[in-house]
Amino acid sequence: MSPHKNSLPKLENQEDRKISLLDLPGWTLDIILELLPPSDLCRVAKVCTYLRNRCRSDDLWDKQVKQKWSNLIGDVALQEWQWHTTKINTQSILLLQNQSTGSCGSFSGVWPSLSLHSYLENFGDLTSLFQKYSKMALLVCLESGRFWFPAQVYKRVPLYCYDAIVSYDSKTDTFRARSPNNGWRMIEGNIEWDRLRSSPVENFSRKFYLSDMNDLKPGDHIEIQKRKRKEYPYDWWFAIVGHLESCDENVNHCLCQQSDMLVVEFKQYQHGSRWRRSVLNRNVYEEQGSRLCWMGGIRKLDKEEEIERWNSLLSSRNN
Structure with a gap:
């Protein structure tokens, strides 16, 4: 039998052989695994020890966590x-x-x-x-x-x-x-x-949030801690810094930012409501309030998506 005839069956077996995941380079395998949902990753992990370790790597599952x-x-x-x-x-x-x-x-x-x-x-x-x-x-x-x-x-x-x-x-x-x-x-x-x-600050509901109120000016969007009684936990309320009653709200004449008093407006309440406006002292770095409610720290909103989210909730509330 010639060497040529002896080699034919071997070549046919190589052509018929299917490529498995284990034949792929590591980087190619990782790309495929990243595309799988968690349920399929768990199934692939049961195939063998090599795939189990590959499918359970922290890098792979960290991407799964971040995605959702x-x-x-x-x-x-x-x-x-x-x-x-x-x-x-x-x-x-x-x-x-x-x-x-x-x-x-x-x-x-x-x-x-x-x-x-x-x-x-x-x-x-x-x-x-x-x-x-x-x-x-x-x-x-x-x-x-x-x-x-x-x-x-x-x-x-x-x-x-x-x-x-x-x-x-x-x-x-x-x-x-x-x-x-x-x-x-x-x-x-x-x-x-x-x-x-997600919680924007490492601050839990019974803790006063220490902040600098001297930087705030009319028109700024804020979140302010608020509660009905001192023994209650704080909630975070959406509000806007307003003008003092003595101010004509003219940009060229407004001195509200230089005042010791800070006006906080809750626009979810109608004009004339006793809940609409609160006046705080900028220089008091502790809880302020009365029998109606108590105010804690203020967080200024600088990210547009945070402001848009609050405004969206306000719009859906009024519709």
């Missing part, structure tokens, strides 16, 4: 997640598995003045992921609603947002929220994505 959750999971929520991850990784697996619920949270205070920053529940089956694949564990806990993370919830009537911890419901693509306003046991449900935002 980047507008909602901010620095405050990530710090809470790191708190849980560190606690789980420093405790023995046996101790965690022996817990009846496999849950933990960061608490401070005494009921009913309990401050709850986040909560992680029913994670007992994910302890191995926490040890090696924290980002994958994060997405799993977000999508399954196990991770109650800090966020802020917009309310249209009246117009404000409140601090809460929220949990995702994948069946309805909405959220549940627990807040100190309702005593953590009460849950608001069916909250849509556009009613949530």
Whole structure:
């Protein structure tokens, strides 16, 4: 038999052989895996050890988290997640598995003045992921609603947002929220994505937000802490810096920015309403108020998208 005839079957086998994922260069494989949804990534991870490690890498799952959750999971929520991850990784697996619920949270205070920053529940089956694949564990806990993370919830009537911890419901693509306003046991449900935002400051609802009011001038858009009683938590209210009653609002003559007094206008209330305007002292760096309400710190809004979001809520409220 000639050498030519002996080589034909071998060539035919090479042509018939199909290329698998394992034959691809690493960078090509990573591009393909980045295009897969989380459910398919989990399926591919079951094929072999090599693909399991590739499919569970923190870089890959970090992109998955950012793609869907980047507008909602901010620095405050990530710090809470790191708190849980560190606690789980420093405790023995046996101790965690022996817990009846496999849950933990960061608490401070005494009921009913309990401050709850986040909560992680029913994670007992994910302890191995926490040890090696924290980002994958994060997405799993977000999508399954196990991770109650800090966020802020917009309310249209009246117009404000409140601090809460929220949990995702994948069946309805909405959220549940627990807040100190309702005593953590009460849950608001069916909250849509556009009613949530990540916490813009590392400041929780009972803490005064220290800010410089001397920089504020009429027309500036702001968020101001406000509460009915001193024992209540703060909410963040949308407002605009207004003119003093003595000012004719002429740009060339306005001296409101030089005044010690600062006018805060809540445009969700009608003209003449006692809730429409409040006057604060710029030089007082503590809570100010009366029997009607108490004002805390002020956060000036510099980002146009934040202002547009508040104005959109105000418009939908008035329609």
